[in-house]
Amino acid sequence: MRWKLIPKDKSKQPASGEYSDWKQIIADECFNQCVYCSIHEEQFGGIDHYHIDHYRPKSIPRFESLRNDIMNLFYACPICNRFKQDDWPGEPTSLDIASYPNPSQTDYASIFEVNDTSYLLSGKYVASTYLVERLYLNRPQLVYERREAILKSKEAALTSEINDLVQKTDDVESLKRAYALANKIRQHLAKREDIRPYTLLEIRKPEELKLKNRKAKISKTKKKKAKKSKVSPAKAKRPLSKSKKIKTRKSRK
Numbered sequence: 001m002r003w004k005l006i007p008k009d010k011s012k013q014p015a016s017g018e019y020s021d022w023k024q025i026i027a028d029e030c031f032n033q034c035v036y037c038s039i040h041e042e043q044f045g046g047i048d049h050y051h052i053d054h055y056r057p058k059s060i061p062r063f064e065s066l067r068n069d070i071m072n073l074f075y076a077c078p079i080c081n082r083f084k085q086d087d088w089p090g091e092p093t094s095l096d097i098a099s100y101p102n103p104s105q106t107d108y109a110s111i112f113e114v115n116d117t118s119y120l121l122s123g124k125y126v127a128s129t130y131l132v133e134r135l136y137l138n139r140p141q142l143v144y145e146r147r148e149a150i151l152k153s154k155e156a157a158l159t160s161e162i163n164d165l166v167q168k169t170d171d172v173e174s175l176k177r178a179y180a181l182a183n184k185i186r187q188h189l190a191k192r193e194d195i196r197p198y199t200l201l202e203i204r205k206p207e208e209l210k211l212k213n214r215k216a217k218i219s220k221t222k223k224k225k226a227k228k229s230k231v232s233p234a235k236a237k238r239p240l241s242k243s244k245k246i247k248t249r250k251s252r253k
Contacts (some may be wrong), residue, residue, distance in 0.1 A: 002149075003038045003112070004031050006074065008104035013070045019052055022070065026052055030075035035103040036135055037080050037142055044077060051076050055102065057086035074103055079203050083135045095125035119146040136205050155185040 006029060014022050027047050033040045034050070041050050053076035056063040066072040076084070084100075092099040092106075101111065111128035112121055121137050123129030131137060162178045 002033065002040075003035075003108035004033075005107040006030055006035060006104040008071050010071055018068045019054075019073055022073070023047060023050075023052055026070075026073050027075050030103075033075070034077035034080055035074045035108070036076055036084070036131065037137055038108070039077050039142070039145060041075075041077075043145070049078060051078055051081040053081050053084065055100065057088055059086040060088060063088075071104070079139070079141070080135050083205075087134060089130065092127060095127045097126055098130040099127045100131065101127050114146055114150075116150060119143045119150065121146070136203075139203055139205075141203055151185055155182060158182045158185070 008029070012025075012029075014025065019026075024047065027041070027050065032042075032047075035053070041047055044050060053074045054063070054066065055072050055074055056066050058064060058067045063072075088100070089098045092101050095101060095106070095111065101108070108128075111124050112132075113124060114121055120143065121132055123132050158178070159182055162175070162182060165175060165178065
């Protein structure tokens, strides 16, 4: 993927306003992409759909003073930011502990590795493994993005090889096969334009879906019980039969 080290500089702290006024500055500083999953804002409809992430959560009392500190502000996609929320396992003193490495001090490209065939992301360290799990960095949406990026890279390499081959060989059949393969990759990538970036199910953690289904089942069960406990209006107003009326009179005597 395309993670980049974020060039933070304390001297660039805006003289006025607050963090919500500095979104464009932070977006540019972070190369207009999420610092955690590296997805560019163009995949989410631009800057309006991205969030300003308080690296050290402003909701934690000891970090309140960092609310408008430019050194604590990063650019994040809405999905990663939702998964992160106010989570803070501890200071990132080492990559060997569960933590959020500071994107301005650690190049995320160096702490992850992507499988070229499954397109799954894995962490090289405890900290990056924690990020993969907590931010669900193997959600289907991101796997699709990685697959596309890898295919584009392969297409570029293949096109370059074909151009070199054209200069060195007269083997027309080999050139035809190479062009056909490159064209197949291009057609596959072209289909991406007609596919939605993701569905709701593809940005939900498995445990979230299980919890949602469990709540739905509980709600359904409660409704059934409530329905059974109610006496239907028709039954409540049904008149007594003649035999029941006679029995009622006898009992009164």
